[in-house]
Amino acid sequence: MNQVIELLNSHRSIRKFTEQPVSQSQVNSFVAAGQAAATSSFIQACTVIQVNDTGKRESLSEWAGNQAYVKEAPVFLVFCADMNRHKISCDMHEAEMLSGFTEQFITATVDCGLFAQNVAIAAESEGLGLVYIGGLRNKIDLVAEALELPELVYPVFGMCLGYPDQNPEVKPRLPLEVVLKQDAYDDSSDKDLIAEYDHQVREYYATRTGGQKDMSWSEQISGMLQKEARPHMLSFLQSRGFLKK
C-alpha cells in the first residue's frame, strides 16, 4: 500500500482543533486542489464560501444543531452547488438557459462532492483534520440568506478544517463484499454480512476513546430511518430553481 492510499485509509472526522492557525495561502491551495477534480462536462459547478465573520459562524453553528466546532474551527467552508455562473455565461451569449432539470441538480451536487473530497485530502496531506457538516441543511433557508446565495446556488454541506487536537480511531466500514459487486446487484448475502459487521461496530462503539455507546450499524441506521429526513429540502430547492422537472 502506498502512502497516498494509507492517507486515504486513515481518515476520521476531527471535531477538536488546536489554536494553530491555518493560513489563507493554505486554504487557497486546498481549494485549488478541489478545482482540479473531475467536473461533469466541464461545468465547474462548485463554489466555496469561506466563513470568517464571527457572528455568521455563531449562527451557522447554532443552525447546524449547536455543533461547537462550526464556530471554533480555524477554517469553515461552505460548499455550494452553483449554476449561477452558468446563467452569467448564458447571458454573455444572449442564450436562453434551460434550468430546473434533476439532471443538472445531480451534476452540480456530484461536482461538489468530488471537489470537496479533494479539498479534504489536500488538507489531510498537510496534517490537518476535518469534519463535513451536513447539519447546515437543518436550516438551509437561513444559511442561504446569511451567505447571500442567489438563485441557482444551494449549500450542500460545510467543512471544519484545522490541526487536530484529538486522535479518534478509524471507524470500521462495511465488508467489501457488501459494497463491491460483480456484473450485477446481488444482495443475497448482505443481511448476513451486515449482521457480522454489526458486531464489529458494536465493539468499536463500546471501546472507542470518546462517547462510548451500545449500538450496532443496522440498529443506528434503522433508528435514523424511522424519522423524517429534513422534509423542507424539496420545496427549498425548488424555490431556488432546482429540481423543478
Next chain:
Amino acid sequence: MNQVIELLNSHRSIRKFTEQPVSQSQVNSFVAAGQAAATSSFIQACTVIQVNDTGKRESLSEWAGNQAYVKEAPVFLVFCADMNRHKISCDMHEAEMLSGFTEQFITATVDCGLFAQNVAIAAESEGLGLVYIGGLRNKIDLVAEALELPELVYPVFGMCLGYPDQNPEVKPRLPLEVVLKQDAYDDSSDKDLIAEYDHQVREYYATRTGGQKDMSWSEQISGMLQKEARPHMLSFLQSRGFLKK
C-alpha cells in the same frame, strides 16, 4: 506543495489505456480506499458494480453515447447511490423505513461522490488513469435493468480505469476568485473573470494535443444549457423510490 497535492493537481481524464491488466486486488484496494471517505451520518450509501461481462460492457458503451473506452478499459466501475441496505437494516429490526425524501437522495449521491473521488485518487496514486462516465444516465433505465439494480438504488456515474496510453494536458480551471468567496456570495466580478478565463480556455482548446477546436468556456456552457438535460431523470428516480417528497 507536497506530493499528494501535486498528484491532485495533475488530474486529467484518461480515455485510452494500455493492455497492462489491473488486478482484482488493486481494484479491491481502490474500492476500500473509497469506503474510507467520510459518509453522511455513517450511512455508507455507495455501492460499486464492477462490470466484467463483455456483452454488458458493449451495451453500457453504446448507451453512454458510443464511448469506446467504456468497453475497452481494463476496469469499468458503476457507482450507485444505494439505500437498499438501509431497507435490509430496517427489516432486521422490524422498523418502518421512511424513504423518498430529497434529503436522502442528496446524502446518498454525495456519499458516492466522496467515495468515487477517493477511488480515483487511489488509482492515480498507483499510476493509473481514469475518466468518469456521466453518460450512463443517458439510458439510466436500461443500465439499471442490465445491472439488476433493486428499488432504492440508482447508478450515479461510471468510471473507466487502467494504465494511461495517452498524456493529455491538464485543463485550466476557473480563476480561484470565482470559486472561493469570503463570508458571502458576491458575483460582481465574475463576468469579467469569466471573460478573461475564456481566453485561456480558447488557447487551451486551440493548442491541445488531441481534438483541437475554437471554443471558450462560457460559449461551451451556454451552448450546452440551451438543450434539455436528460429530462427522463426525475420520473426514473421517482420510479425507483427517490425524490418523492
